Amino acid sequence: MARKKEYKEEEVIEKAMALFWNNGYETTSMQMLEKEMGINKFSIYASFGNKNGVFLECMKCYKKKLNQIILPLKNATDGMKGLKQYFYDFIEFSRDPQIARGCLITNTANELNEDADPTIKAELSKFTGEIRTHFANALKRNTTKDAITIENQADYFLISMFGMASASRVFPKEQLHNYIENIFKNA
Amino acid sequence: MARKKEYKEEEVIEKAMALFWNNGYETTSMQMLEKEMGINKFSIYASFGNKNGVFLECMKCYKKKLNQIILPLKNATDGMKGLKQYFYDFIEFSRDPQIARGCLITNTANELNEDADPTIKAELSKFTGEIRTHFANALKRNTTKDAITIENQADYFLISMFGMASASRVFPKEQLHNYIENIFKNA
DNA sequence: CCAATAACTAAACGATTGTTTAGTTATTTA
DNA sequence: TAAATAACTAAACAATCGTTTAGTTATTGG
Numbered sequence: 034m035a036r037k038k039e040y041k042e043e044e045v046i047e048k049a050m051a052l053f054w055n056n057g058y059e060t061t062s063m064q065m066l067e068k069e070m071g072i073n074k075f076s077i078y079a080s081f082g083n084k085n086g087v088f089l090e091c092m093k094c095y096k097k098k099l100n101q102i103i104l105p106l107k108n109a110t111d112g113m114k115g116l117k118q119y120f121y122d123f124i125e126f127s128r129d130p131q132i133a134r135g136c137l138i139t140n141t142a143n144e145l146n147e148d149a150d151p152t153i154k155a156e157l158s159k160f161t162g163e164i165r166t167h168f169a170n171a172l173k174r175n176t177t178k179d180a181i182t183i184e185n186q187a188d189y190f191l192i193s194m195f196g197m198a199s200a201s202r203v204f205p206k207e208q209l210h211n212y213i214e215n216i217f218k219n220a
Numbered sequence: 221m222a223r224k225k226e227y228k229e230e231e232v233i234e235k236a237m238a239l240f241w242n243n244g245y246e247t248t249s250m251q252m253l254e255k256e257m258g259i260n261k262f263s264i265y266a267s268f269g270n271k272n273g274v275f276l277e278c279m280k281c282y283k284k285k286l287n288q289i290i291l292p293l294k295n296a297t298d299g300m301k302g303l304k305q306y307f308y309d310f311i312e313f314s315r316d317p318q319i320a321r322g323c324l325i326t327n328t329a330n331e332l333n334e335d336a337d338p339t340i341k342a343e344l345s346k347f348t349g350e351i352r353t354h355f356a357n358a359l360k361r362n363t364t365k366d367a368i369t370i371e372n373q374a375d376y377f378l379i380s381m382f383g384m385a386s387a388s389r390v391f392p393k394e395q396l397h398n399y400i401e402n403i404f405k406n407a
Numbered sequence: 408c409c410a411a412t413a414a415c416t417a418a419a420c421g422a423t424t425g426t427t428t429a430g431t432t433a434t435t436t437a
Numbered sequence: 438t439a440a441a442t443a444a445c446t447a448a449a450c451a452a453t454c455g456t457t458t459a460g461t462t463a464t465t466g467g
Contacts, residue, residue: 035443036433056333059246063425073446074426084425132334142390143330146243147319161390188395189402195390196383203329203348203382208375215376219406222413223463250455260416261456271455 042080042090045070050091050098054137055129057144058088085150092156095137102126103167112171116190117217119171120197124209127201136198143199165191186220229267229277232257237278237285241324242316244331245275272337279343282324289313290354299358303377304404307384311396314388323385330386352378373407 052061052069063084067074081087102122109115127134134140138160145153169187172178178186193216201209239248239256250271254261268274289309296302314321321327325347332341356374359365365373380403388396 035435035441036445037435038444057331060333062423064423073444075428075445075447078426079444139386140330143327143386144244146247185398185402188398192387192391192395192399193380193383195387196380199326199330199386200379200382204379208379211372211375212379215372222411222465223415224465225414249453251453260414262415262417262458265456266414 038076040070040072040076043094045072045080046087046090046094049087050094050137053088053091054095054134054140055132058141059144085153089152089156092138092141092153092160096160099126106167106171109171110174112174113217113220115174116168116171117213120194120213120216121210123194123198124201124206127198128206133202135202139195139198140202142195161191161195164194168194190216225263227257227259227263230281232259232267233274233277233281236274237281237324240275240278241282241321241327242319245328246331272340276339276343279325279328279340279347283347286313293354293358296358297361299361300404300407303355303358304400307381307400307403308397310381310385311388311393314385315393320389322389326382326385327389329382348378348382351381355381377403 048069048071049066052065056065063074063077066077066084066087070077077087081090102119105122106115106119109118123136127136138157141153142157142161145157165187168190169183172183172186197209197212200212204212235256235258236253239252243252250261250264253264253271253274257264264274268277289306292309293302293306296305310323314323325344328340329344329348332344352374355377356370359370359373384396384399387399391399
């Protein structure tokens with residue numbers, strides 16, 4: 034043992050995540066990360082390997098943060114009602130005082146092309162799968178639905194969510210609310 | 221007058237557009253444009269000013285190309301039916317043999333942050349407005365709808381289209397078809 | 408046919424990217 | 438207290454970015 038680390042990995046990752054969330058993967062440079070995380074490049078590379086490593090850790094951090102709106106969905110007795118509330122909750126969750134950040138995961142999926150880092154791509158589809166499972170589980174709590182309907186609707190709401198997350202960076206809140214109402218109109 | 225140009229602007233822009241469409245704005249470098257357009261950097265700057273200028277011209281080119289699926293929408297007697305067909309048409313329109321390219325405009329909106337070039341941002345929202353007008357005009361052809369419903373639905377389908385264009389780069393065709401069917405289920 | 412001029416080639420520009428490395432400081436253990 | 442070692446600072450790395458510029462080639466009009 035020798036000199037002690039002057040920062041906690043979890044704390045600096047939270048700051049890095051905020052940066053990636055606001056600016057996207059490519060736009061966020063090591064220089065920006067250095068400044069925002071408050072530690073030297075050497076320390077970043079010692080702790081996380083490289084820029085990719087920092088980002089992967091940020092995705093984990095984002096997932097944890099997202100739990101604050103996933104939990105109510107899990108606990109909703111009326112699955113469909115809980116799902117609709119999740120859509121509304123997400124808009125508030127994604128809204129920074131200043132700018133509309135969308136979803137870190139969706140933003141990354143939109144930004145990357147197919148020859149991107151495989152580890153990140155794998156994490157993206159893993160995340161998508163998890164959200165889909167949350168949606169399907171919620172729908173199962175509405176006992177009147179048969180299995181096929183549940184799978185179809187889970188797919189439908191998953192793409193709707195992906196779309197809304199993207200659109201939330203561009204369109205105003207009222208239009209997004211109107212969008213949600215139409216999505217769930219006859220569901 | 222002196223030496224003649226050895227290329228036609230319209231032709232090289234078409235190639236540039238394909239590149240931007242496949243790879244996005246930032247990922248597409250001047251080096252790649254040089255190679256794909258088949259002309260020297262000097263010629264690119266002489267004809268279009270800078271990278272931004274090339275891209276703006278590509279957006280015009282994209283709009284023209286998109287007309288091939290906008291025209292059927294304009295001519296559809298049943299507006300709602302035409303709109304649904306437009307969603308289906310877009311999936312084919314956006315699908316390159318190899319990769320799912322999505323929509324050049326939507327891709328750019330997803331990629332850019334708020335401090336991007338104002339000219340491009342203006343062109344993006346202009347495009348969005350035009351598409352919304354096409355949607356509203358189609359819906360007006362269904363005489364049973366009142367004005368407020370038309371505006372609400374135009375907003376709804378606009379965001380749905382934006383979302384689907386983004387999602388089309390990630391999700392398989394069958395899921396997208398399922399998405400369209402649900403969007404138009406009770407409309 | 409020659410001077411004028413526009414379009415070409417190719418090299419270089421400064422700035423910034425992600426990453427590495429040499430050298431210094433602080434803490435631990437023997 | 439002194440040797441060992443991990444964490445720090447800061448400078449430099451090669452590669453690439455968008456853009457510019459000097460020099461050459463081809464076509465025009467007088």
